[in-house]
Amino acid sequence: MSGTMVSTRDRVRAAASGPSAPPPRRRGLLRARRRAGLLMVAPAVLHALIWIGIPLVAAIVLSFTSYDVLTPPRFIGLENFRDLLSDSVFRRAVLNTSIYTFFTVPVAMGISLLIALMLNTQLAGRAIFRTAIFIPQVTATIAVALVWLWIYDPRSGLANAVLSFLGLDGPAWLSSTDWAMPAVIVVGIWQGIGLKMLIYLAALQSLPTELYEAASVDGASKFRQFFSLTLPLLRPATFFVFVTSVIGAFQSFDQVYILTDGGPANSTTMMTYEIYKSAFREFRMGYACAQSLVLFALLLFLTLLNRRITGGDRATR
Amino acid sequence: MPPVETSARFRTGRIALYLTLTAISLVMIVPFVWMLLTSVKTPGDIAAVPPRLFPTEWAFGNYADALRAAPFATYARNSFVIAASHTVLNVVIASMAGYALARLRFRGSSLIFLAFVGALMIPTYTKILPEFLIVRFMPLFGGNDITGQGGTGWLDTWWALIIPGAVSPFSVFLFRQFYLDLPVELEEAARLDGLSELGIYARIMTPLVKPAFITVALLTFEGSWNNFLWPLLVTKSDSLRVIQVGLSVFRTENDTQWAFLMAGTTLATVPMVVLFLIGQRYFVQGFATAGIK
Numbered sequence: 001m002s003g004t005m006v007s008t009r010d011r012v013r014a015a016a017s018g019p020s021a022p023p024p025r026r027r028g029l030l031r032a033r034r035r036a037g038l039l040m041v042a043p044a045v046l047h048a049l050i051w052i053g054i055p056l057v058a059a060i061v062l063s064f065t066s067y068d069v070l071t072p073p074r075f076i077g078l079e080n081f082r083d084l085l086s087d088s089v090f091r092r093a094v095l096n097t098s099i100y101t102f103f104t105v106p107v108a109m110g111i112s113l114l115i116a117l118m119l120n121t122q123l124a125g126r127a128i129f130r131t132a133i134f135i136p137q138v139t140a141t142i143a144v145a146l147v148w149l150w151i152y153d154p155r156s157g158l159a160n161a162v163l164s165f166l167g168l169d170g171p172a173w174l175s176s177t178d179w180a181m182p183a184v185i186v187v188g189i190w191q192g193i194g195l196k197m198l199i200y201l202a203a204l205q206s207l208p209t210e211l212y213e214a215a216s217v218d219g220a221s222k223f224r225q226f227f228s229l230t231l232p233l234l235r236p237a238t239f240f241v242f243v244t245s246v247i248g249a250f251q252s253f254d255q256v257y258i259l260t261d262g263g264p265a266n267s268t269t270m271m272t273y274e275i276y277k278s279a280f281r282e283f284r285m286g287y288a289c290a291q292s293l294v295l296f297a298l299l300l301f302l303t304l305l306n307r308r309i310t311g312g313d314r315a316t317r
Numbered sequence: 318m319p320p321v322e323t324s325a326r327f328r329t330g331r332i333a334l335y336l337t338l339t340a341i342s343l344v345m346i347v348p349f350v351w352m353l354l355t356s357v358k359t360p361g362d363i364a365a366v367p368p369r370l371f372p373t374e375w376a377f378g379n380y381a382d383a384l385r386a387a388p389f390a391t392y393a394r395n396s397f398v399i400a401a402s403h404t405v406l407n408v409v410i411a412s413m414a415g416y417a418l419a420r421l422r423f424r425g426s427s428l429i430f431l432a433f434v435g436a437l438m439i440p441t442y443t444k445i446l447p448e449f450l451i452v453r454f455m456p457l458f459g460g461n462d463i464t465g466q467g468g469t470g471w472l473d474t475w476w477a478l479i480i481p482g483a484v485s486p487f488s489v490f491l492f493r494q495f496y497l498d499l500p501v502e503l504e505e506a507a508r509l510d511g512l513s514e515l516g517i518y519a520r521i522m523t524p525l526v527k528p529a530f531i532t533v534a535l536l537t538f539e540g541s542w543n544n545f546l547w548p549l550l551v552t553k554s555d556s557l558r559v560i561q562v563g564l565s566v567f568r569t570e571n572d573t574q575w576a577f578l579m580a581g582t583t584l585a586t587v588p589m590v591v592l593f594l595i596g597q598r599y600f601v602q603g604f605a606t607a608g609i610k
Contacts, residue, residue, distance in 0.1 A: 029508065032513070032514060033421050033422070033423070033514055034421070034422070034423040034424065035423075035514075036417070036421060036513070036514030036515060036518075037417040037421030037422070037423035037426060037514075038417075038423055039515075040413040040414060040416060040417035040421070040514075040515070040518065041413070041414045041417040041418060041426070041429060043410045043413070043414070043484070044410050044411060044413070044414035044433075044484050044489055045414070045429060047410070047483060047484040048432070048433065048436055048484070048486060050451070051444070051448060051451075051480075051481045052436045052439060052444060052486070054447065054451065055443070055444040055445075055446075055447035055448050055451065056439055056443065056444065056447075058447035058450065058451075059443050059444070059446065059447050062446075062447070069450070069453070115338075115341060118334055118337065118338055119338070121334070123334070123335075123338075128342075129338045129339075129341075129342050130601075131594070131597065132342035132345050132346050133341065133342060133345050134593075134600075134601070135345065135346070135349070135590060135593065136345055136348075138539055138589050138590065138592075138593040138600070139349075139543075139586050139589055139590065140542070140543035140545070140561050140585060140586070140589065141543065141545070142543070142545050142561040142564055142565055142585075143352075143561070143564065143582045143585050143586045144348070146564060146565075146568060146578060146579075146582050147348045147349070147351065147352045147579070147582060148348065149568070150351070150352075150355065150575055150578075150579070151348060151351065156363065156364060156365065156368050157368070158347075158351055158368065161368050190344070190345070190348075193345075194345075195604060198601060198604050198605055199604065199605060201605075202601075202605030247438075247440070250440070251440055251441055251442060253442075253545075253546060254545050254546070257545075257546075257565070258565060258568065271442075272442045275442050275446070276442075276546070279446045279449075280550065285446060285450070288446050289443075289446060289447075292440070292442050292443040292445075292446065293443065295440055295442055295443065296439065296440055296443045299438070299440055300438065303438065
């Protein structure tokens with residue numbers, strides 16, 4: 001057995017030492033490995049080609065056409081993109097998506113980090129708190145939105161009941177152009193906190209304790225430790241949470257579909273909702289593809305920008 | 318713990334911490350409690366202003382009524398079949414691909430890996446419309462001819478519900494990360510013993526990444542059970558409707574029947590919460606690993 005080991009090592013060394021052809025057995029092994037690799041990756045690649053590759057190319061091609069499914073697509077050049085520029089509802093959707101993302105991502109990240117810091121202490125019942133905060137994350141947005149629909153009910157909902165208990169008059173949340181968006185944002189924050197908190201918690205628990213001991217010895221206050229140690233050390237986690245949350249927030253659809261249907265007066269319509277409407281209610285497939293490419297471009301831009309600013313995800317793997 | 322820390326100030330801090338965390342947890346849980354309690358209220362209790370937390374009369378019959386008003390049992394079964402199929406297909410196909418990309422060098426392997434990472438960045442909403450068209454014009458299915466014309470393709474079939482979601486690039490990515498960490502010696506030893514590459518994957522390496530399997534399986538099942546827009550787009554018939562779509566349709570058809578709606582929502586929610594509580598360790602680990610790596 002040990003003889004085989006030595007000879008294998010020799011062969012590896014021989015193969016690595018120069019351009020001379022490896023001995024036949026080694027070559028056979030390598031070929032078998034290559035063939036197995038291709039074979040094992042093939043189903044996933046085939047699936048990705050059909051359900052990701054072709055759709056991406058098709059979206060780009062169709063964005064230059066006028067297409068209603070029933071008649072063949074007609075090439076119209078950049079007309080869809082020109083129409084997009086003058087589409088005030090789509091502009092509103094871009095604005096709404098940005099507002100929604102701005103409030104559900106940075107705000108929820110701050111709250112999540114605070115909760116993670118609270119949970120990262122010696123605390124009885126930590127698992128119970130963590131579970132409670134995480135549960136909305138694993139629940140379907142549709143189910144969650146239906147419950148909130150009921151909470152926001154102006155007459156018999158929980159939200160206004162709590163407000164009237166405090167002596168306040170609650171608005172007609174989802175049918176008010178002023179309050180519908182905040183209401184949708186609250187649901188987004190509420191559902192998204194769990195995952196962000198969990199990633200921060202995992203990151204906090206992997207921080208080196210020696211650094212903190214050293215900082216304590218040097219007399220750094222907890223406050224100082226947080227800003228000079230914790231925050232910089234959390235940068236990879238922050239980068240990850242930010243990017244995935246922005247991608248998620250930009251693609252929110254389900255809660256708007258259930259809660260407001262984009263209304264009232266387009267005050268909660270999102271880019272995803274406009275894409276859905278153009279494609280499956282108005283059957284303007286080419287236009288919907290152009291809208292979806294704008295969504296893609298914005299996400300790509302934000303991801304690259306963030307990579308630039310935070311120095312990227314170098315440390316994330 | 319140093320004795321100074323048991324001071325009054327420390328104790329006040331502790332109490333404040335517990336109170337804050339309890340308040341936050343309540344905010345997270347109250348909607349679910351509200352859902353459960355509403356699902357067993359009578360119409361009278363639901364219409365009450367101000368709303369009552371507890372029902373004056375426990376109407377457990379709401380569940381039976383909800384099941385009569387809409388075939389929630391069928392919806393739930395459909396969701397289960399789809400989620401289970403996605404889980405099995407994803408775990409098998411994505412783990413093989415992840416293994417190959419992590420451990421077997423072959424021409425194009427790094428390009429393929431890069432392509433999978435790139436695929437993660439493509440928004441669902443850029444793919445969903447062309448995916449719908451592929452399903453709609455699937456040749457030789459649902460009355461379509463070889464060019465995909467004439468019929469409805471995969472629309473309103475199990476194919477459309479199961480095949481497009483069978484592998485996710487994210488699972489491939491996650492599996493690759495897990496396989497990367499295994500020691501090379503194991504692989505070499507198995508190879509010297511004459512085990513085939515597929516055998517090494519299936520019998521030596523894969524048993525060592527069981528947590529990865531459970532993680533991907535749970536995440537896939539959850540995503541599939543909670544999916545809404547795709548099944549909404551590709552199915553019409555009641556017999557293929559999934560639970561999330563069933564719920565949303567129920568809302569528009571019976572706007573005011575909150576008790577039924579909450580009963581249905583409970584039925585759609587409870588399986589995921591139970592699965593989460595059982596698999597919590599892996600869910601948490603999976604999400605956290607995905608976050609840190």
